[in-house]
Amino acid sequence: MIEVKNLKKTFGSNEVLKDINALISPKEVVVVIGPSGSGKSTFLRCLNLLESITAGHVSIEGVDITDKKTDINKVRTEVGMVFQQFNLFPHKTVIENIILAPMRIRKLSAEKARERGLELLRKVGLKEKADAYPDSLSGGQKQRVAIARALAMEPKIMLFDEPTSALDPEMVGEVLEVMKQLALEGMTMVVVTHEMGFAREVGDRVLFMDGGYIVEENIPKELFENPQQDRTKSFLSKVL
Amino acid sequence: MIEVKNLKKTFGSNEVLKDINALISPKEVVVVIGPSGSGKSTFLRCLNLLESITAGHVSIEGVDITDKKTDINKVRTEVGMVFQQFNLFPHKTVIENIILAPMRIRKLSAEKARERGLELLRKVGLKEKADAYPDSLSGGQKQRVAIARALAMEPKIMLFDEPTSALDPEMVGEVLEVMKQLALEGMTMVVVTHEMGFAREVGDRVLFMDGGYIVEENIPKELFENPQQDRTKSFLSKVL
Amino acid sequence: GSSGTNAEADGTSGEKKKLKIATEANYAPFVFLDKGEITGFDVDFMNAVAVEAGYEIELVNVGWDPLFVEVKDKLSDLGICAITINDEREQTYDFSVPYYLSTNEILVPEGSDIKSAADLKGKVVAVLGGTTGQEAVEGILGKNHKDIKKFDNNNLAILELLSGGADAVVADNAVVQEYAKNNPDKKLSIIKDEEGFEKEFYGLMFPKGSELKADFDVAVTKILENGTYEKIYEEWFGAEPDVATILAEQK
Amino acid sequence: MDFRLDILVEYIPFFLKGTLLTIGLSLVGILIGTVLGLIIGLGKMTRNKLISFICNCYIVFFRGTPLFVQILLIHFGVVPMLIGHTNGIVASIIALSLIAGAYIAEIFRAGIQSIDKGQMEAARSLGMNHVQSMKDVILPQAFKRMIPPLGNEFIVLIKESSLAAIVATPELMYYGRALASQYYRVWEPYLTAALIYLVLTTSLSYLLNRLERRLATE
Amino acid sequence: MDFRLDILVEYIPFFLKGTLLTIGLSLVGILIGTVLGLIIGLGKMTRNKLISFICNCYIVFFRGTPLFVQILLIHFGVVPMLIGHTNGIVASIIALSLIAGAYIAEIFRAGIQSIDKGQMEAARSLGMNHVQSMKDVILPQAFKRMIPPLGNEFIVLIKESSLAAIVATPELMYYGRALASQYYRVWEPYLTAALIYLVLTTSLSYLLNRLERRLATE
Numbered sequence A, B: 001m002i003e004v005k006n007l008k009k010t011f012g013s014n015e016v017l018k019d020i021n022a023l024i025s026p027k028e029v030v031v032v033i034g035p036s037g038s039g040k041s042t043f044l045r046c047l048n049l050l051e052s053i054t055a056g057h058v059s060i061e062g063v064d065i066t067d068k069k070t071d072i073n074k075v076r077t078e079v080g081m082v083f084q085q086f087n088l089f090p091h092k093t094v095i096e097n098i099i100l101a102p103m104r105i106r107k108l109s110a111e112k113a114r115e116r117g118l119e120l121l122r123k124v125g126l127k128e129k130a131d132a133y134p135d136s137l138s139g140g141q142k143q144r145v146a147i148a149r150a151l152a153m154e155p156k157i158m159l160f161d162e163p164t165s166a167l168d169p170e171m172v173g174e175v176l177e178v179m180k181q182l183a184l185e186g187m188t189m190v191v192v193t194h195e196m197g198f199a200r201e202v203g204d205r206v207l208f209m210d211g212g213y214i215v216e217e218n219i220p221k222e223l224f225e226n227p228q229q230d231r232t233k234s235f236l237s238k239v240l
Numbered sequence C: 001g002s003s004g005t006n007a008e009a010d011g012t013s014g015e016k017k018k019l020k021i022a023t024e025a026n027y028a029p030f031v032f033l034d035k036g037e038i039t040g041f042d043v044d045f046m047n048a049v050a051v052e053a054g055y056e057i058e059l060v061n062v063g064w065d066p067l068f069v070e071v072k073d074k075l076s077d078l079g080i081c082a083i084t085i086n087d088e089r090e091q092t093y094d095f096s097v098p099y100y101l102s103t104n105e106i107l108v109p110e111g112s113d114i115k116s117a118a119d120l121k122g123k124v125v126a127v128l129g130g131t132t133g134q135e136a137v138e139g140i141l142g143k144n145h146k147d148i149k150k151f152d153n154n155n156l157a158i159l160e161l162l163s164g165g166a167d168a169v170v171a172d173n174a175v176v177q178e179y180a181k182n183n184p185d186k187k188l189s190i191i192k193d194e195e196g197f198e199k200e201f202y203g204l205m206f207p208k209g210s211e212l213k214a215d216f217d218v219a220v221t222k223i224l225e226n227g228t229y230e231k232i233y234e235e236w237f238g239a240e241p242d243v244a245t246i247l248a249e250q251k
Numbered sequence D, E: 001m002d003f004r005l006d007i008l009v010e011y012i013p014f015f016l017k018g019t020l021l022t023i024g025l026s027l028v029g030i031l032i033g034t035v036l037g038l039i040i041g042l043g044k045m046t047r048n049k050l051i052s053f054i055c056n057c058y059i060v061f062f063r064g065t066p067l068f069v070q071i072l073l074i075h076f077g078v079v080p081m082l083i084g085h086t087n088g089i090v091a092s093i094i095a096l097s098l099i100a101g102a103y104i105a106e107i108f109r110a111g112i113q114s115i116d117k118g119q120m121e122a123a124r125s126l127g128m129n130h131v132q133s134m135k136d137v138i139l140p141q142a143f144k145r146m147i148p149p150l151g152n153e154f155i156v157l158i159k160e161s162s163l164a165a166i167v168a169t170p171e172l173m174y175y176g177r178a179l180a181s182q183y184y185r186v187w188e189p190y191l192t193a194a195l196i197y198l199v200l201t202t203s204l205s206y207l208l209n210r211l212e213r214r215l216a217t218e
């Protein structure tokens, strides 16, 4: 469970998140949409402290991660993250990308880690690419490896920051498919995306952000078909 | 009019365009689709000789551009091009971007060029940004400036290479709108894009490329709803 | 290429042309810069010789390596800079008759077991490259012996001794005394060994085949014989020169 | 270690003169070197194999041999051919310019190559020819990126100009050596010279940093 | 220009010995310098203000003063303190290592900063701490990018090692000077030395180019 209370984030004098409050239940799939610069990525990155939090509180599974005493590395093992730019480690093979963190942090043996890594690769449909280097993969394949890598730490929550927007259109589907599968298996997910089809089909709830606030939230069907706020209406009119 | 006959293009030993034949009439809007790496960009770039042509012939308005004696700079003034990455000149203001080529090549006076440049900016809805630098613009604004810049040379043909795929979703619309307007005014256009809505609404014809060939072509409605080739079907099933 | 010297170019002004004389002002007390002015024993001597020979001269500080190119390529008419005459150099240059007898001395730390030139065998000796000191030591240890450290600056050679990197420095006595004068507190002993070292002489250096050599040979001998030399020598070194030995070597 | 301030005081005017010449030499060197580097850099990038080869040889030679030897070569080989007699200052300027030119040619090439290929393509697709595109689009952007490495080259040149002393060019190091050999003392002149070089180079790199930051935010 | 081959022939063994020492000095210099550069570079990047300041001073000093002075300082100041007496080879190695360290620190910093920020974020988001992320993710990639500039530094070091001659370290230039002062002839030794330096540096940069190309295609 994720609890966000009065979250504020400023970069220098630029107040990017002004007052964010949210409650995300276990197994819930929350989709975040909003115009560019509205603070979607920043919000997501605050959830695993990739950005330091200026004010307010965020707790993950009951642990207040803004507390100085919290071991943030431990929290991060519970919260997987997938980036727009994949950020695979180019000097390591696919399987090495996946087993690095489990071996370093969970102290798994190489065989055990590899075994579980291959299982994850099978899940994302890339078992045969285990020993390839990331550069030889297509965008969609890279992103699926990135998802497998995040899953290898067995997180309770997965954060996705526009996982398909760097992809060629014909590869978007294969990534969304993997994410859908994950949602079906009961993973708690927060997904920033412009894929309205995915939001509609998989999302339990959609948050619309603008100007550092969550302006409106609702179940997808309601939000898309019946937006209440003017800003939401104007945004959706451009995107849908 | 554009005539492409047995066009071949190889990079080293990689044959990217294998045998392309196409005839594009004046005022026609042709949309090119196809998987990544199929040669769409290369095809487009051969039309204004940004890539040297390995074999075959391309003629623009009756001029064979593969002929060594052809003044390619002159041909290029007739063929405007808009890139995915905008490629605005960052050290020049918006209006300077637009008037540079007309002043250098058409030898327009600064006032005359500026006057016409402002007219074009008005057309793409950015008159008030004339003296801004590109870095201060949003992606959609940049792409509209890029279109205005290409139009400033008064080309007879416009080439677009995925003009919206580097844009945030809510900015796609404003760029497509400008392109639609251009089509309505009777500009001959070749557009590589993944925006099937645009293709359907504005395109006179769709070419589907794969593996260096034009595999199938038809009017948009027919091609999208009734693809004949297996490769076309499989591609469309992923993208639509 | 340049034909002749630039001195010839201004030769229109008088009977005898003004000579360009190359030196490197980095070797006190022979030639050095005193607040920007080239001075030293060699300078006074050169002026006296020029007057005797009836030439106007201009002394130019060109640097050490450049000195040789200047003279060899006849960019300068001659060079003076405490230059030691030896067979190898005579293959490339002409030298005047000797004008200075260099007495080499050994500089050692106080209490050193080196008492004579012969004791240098097996010791590490620092010298100034291209000087009589180097010649003298190579005469004892052998050419390019690994125990000879050649510096391009006497300061560094002596500093090497003080820092324990060499057991002795061999240098011209004038240099040794100049050093001692400026660094009175260093605990060094000076060993003289007139017999141990071969005699080394300084000469004026001319391009091969220079016609000036004859004039200057005569002038040098004259200066040595008429007492001018002694005056200059005493002024700089506070001692009497061994004119007889130099004149004997000239024969 | 005793340190004789009196002899330093005596040499103050000479250190000043020398420092001015050091600055002058490096300044002229960087200016001529920039022009030269531009020519050589462009030459290396042309399609003409011969010109490109010659320019490459130039770069390889000047980057591959010690400056010490280059200065001697120029002092005795080049300068007398040009002006009929040797001249330390002329030789130093030529040598510093030539070596700077070799490094700046590479800076220049790197600067041009760092400009996104799309810029040239955009300019060409507008119908501008190669020269126009270079002049109006590529070079202005490349120059801006070249400022920091050019500044570094200036700093390098300040230090390298100390070698001009071997052909008796009366710059900072020359007077340092003069002082050393007049008084047979090493630390006073050399530490002073080092300090002056340090002040020159650090103030220059401070200025550069500020300039770089100004350019970045522009 | 007459050119006496006979005296060169006489000096062949010395030139050989000198060249070997030149290579040895620069090789050891680059190796120690790399370790040092790593430490200083990391030191400059730490959040600890004092360590960062000290490392910065180190870099500023060694980059801002002529190597000539540095070698003297180390030869007469540092080495006697360490081993009780001077030793040209030890001093040259230390001086070359220290200066290389200053430049490599910057190469190192640039290499690390050239790695996309996303790499560190990806590693941290997996729960790896800063040190683990550096070690497993950032450094291996940075090292690969450092190879070309490290190679360049090696070339620079080969040339700079020629200054070791001033403290009578018997490398290439030392024997060049010995020959010059024995015969009072300049061109034979210095042109030969220049040629040897040129061969050393160009063959090294040829090897570097090949290595770079191999790395690029990997």
Ligand SMILES: Nc1ncnc2c1ncn2[C@@H]1O[C@H](COP(=O)(O)OP(=O)(O)OP(=O)(O)O)[C@@H](O)[C@H]1O
Residues within 6 Å of the ligand: A011, A014, A016, A034, A035, A036, A037, A038, A039, A040, A041, A042, A043, B168
């Ligand atoms: N590291 C940073 N330093 C300074 N400002 C930042 C930083 N990261 C983001 N910002 C600013 O914060 C604001 C919100 O950025 P954020 O990336 O969260 O938006 P977003 O909603 O994810 O937009 P997009 O859809 O473009 O990804 C922007 O104005 C951005 O310029």
Ligand SMILES: Nc1ncnc2c1ncn2[C@@H]1O[C@H](COP(=O)(O)OP(=O)(O)OP(=O)(O)O)[C@@H](O)[C@H]1O
Residues within 6 Å of the ligand: A168, B011, B014, B016, B034, B035, B036, B037, B038, B039, B040, B041, B042, B043
């Ligand atoms: N300059 C080049 N040198 C070598 N190969 C190239 C070059 N440009 C393109 N290619 C190759 O040509 C093929 C086709 O590339 P092209 O960019 O035309 O494809 P595309 O259909 O535009 O794909 P995308 O949708 O990814 O833009 C690819 O395999 C690509 O690697």
Ligand SMILES: [Mg+2]
Residues within 6 Å of the ligand: A040, A041, A042, A161, A162
């Ligand atoms: Mg974002």
Ligand SMILES: [Mg+2]
Residues within 6 Å of the ligand: B040, B041, B042, B161
């Ligand atoms: Mg393309």
